[in-house]
Amino acid sequence: MQDYFRPLVRSDRPRPDNALPLAGSPRWFTHVARHRRDGSVTRLPASDLPDDVATRLSAPRGTLMGLPMDRPQIMGILNVTPDSFSDGGRDRTAPEAARRGRTLVTEGADLLDIGGESTRPGASTVPVGEEIGRTEPVIRALAGLPISIDTRKLAVARAAMRAGASMVNDVSGLTFDPALADYCVDNALPVCIMHAQGDPQTMQDAPHYDDVLLDVYDFLAGQADRLVAAGLARDKIVIDPGIGFGKTTQHNLALLRGLSLLHGIGCPILLGVSRKGFIGRIGKAPDPAARAPGSIAAALTGVTQGVQILRVHDVAQTRQALALWQAVENGDSHDS
Structure with a gap:
């Protein structure tokens, strides 16, 4: 056993x-x-x-896009979509999205995650050309910053890399487009593999696990091992338990309680809980934009278990909370 x-x-x-x-x-x-x-x-x-x-x-853990993995890093979410569950349609043009990306960095984001396809429950697949048209000009405008492309598709990732991105963040864990794994290996690209049960259209239709913590561990460990066997260095692989992707509230809570198990895979851990539905249900906040307090509480739960990357919408609030947390815990205060 x-x-x-x-x-x-x-x-x-x-x-x-x-x-x-x-x-x-x-x-x-x-x-x-x-x-x-x-x-x-x-x-x-x-x-x-x-x-x-x-x-x-x-x-x-090694550095990732020049960022040390011995402390928490904040990944700012920049969705260039009309239908994302929280901020869809906020930035209707590439210049608007680029301005917001620079604002997120000013507020304290260490890296940006740019996506052109909503993966909210029930979302439909976006055609490749449309997804590239949404993301490529924004990435090009922000080139020089640490940027990951949030996509499941090889063609979108390739266009993003040409535009200035340097990491792939795949919510399907490299199962949607098998060629994407080969592309990351061949180009020695950092890649985040996330666990999801089902696709966005069906993932919340009665998700079931034998043991959610161990099942997620096995999937992520297996995908990481396959990448390493194919030639990608383990320090270029990030793992994400996929909170809210084919999980009930109880599944999400079990994963948050047991996050430190994932360190056994030997890769940095990314935690994306920001404004998720279970936070709204537990915190009595039906409006996603009102879920910053609950999102930060869940993110700090990850920090206590050594999570290296926090993927968030509310960058300034998270940065402030993290600064206070670290000051209390370690005496890391910048007060003169």
Whole structure:
């Protein structure tokens, strides 16, 4: 029976001498929770970990697009779509979208994620030419900034790279267009693989898992291993549990509680919870634009478990919350 090891992450001081660092960050752990498919969860000392597992959990992650992965980075969402669930239609022209992208960077975004196809529940596939027409001029206008292209399609990714993007963020986890994986490998491109059950049109139709945390882990680990076997360096792979993509509220909460398990894959973790439907349901906020407080609370849950990238709509608010969080936790204050 396969064992899955979830580090029980801490950051308080003093740090014990026998503690292992979490993914090369200031966070650490001395114990893990061992999960098995029979439903059992057992607490074990980290000293009991197999050597290869301990190395995966503790080894520093490499830089990504020049950004260090030993601290949280904020990815600003820039949707160039008429129908995204939260901000669709906000920027009707490429210059408007580019201005907002520069504003997000001014507000504290470390990188931008630009997408031209809504992947909200029930959304239809956008033709390739239309998706390129939405995203390429915006990327070109923002070239020189760290940019990922949020797409499932090879042709869109290729056009984005020519325009100035440098990472692919695929919500299908490289299952929609198999040629996209080969393109990323052949060009040594950073790529984020996300877990989703079903496609956007059907993903919320009664999603089911044997064990959502372990099922998501297995998918992401399998896709990452396939990329590495094909020749892509592991430090160019980012993993995303896909909160809200073919998951119920309870599935989302189980993933948030167990996020640190994913460090065992040996890749930076991206968390995208911003303004998701479950935040509106739990936080009594039917308007997506009113979900910043709940989004930040969920994002900080990820920070406590060592998530390296936070994908957010509300950049300035998240940056402020993260700054206060880090000041309290680490004494990292810039007050003169």
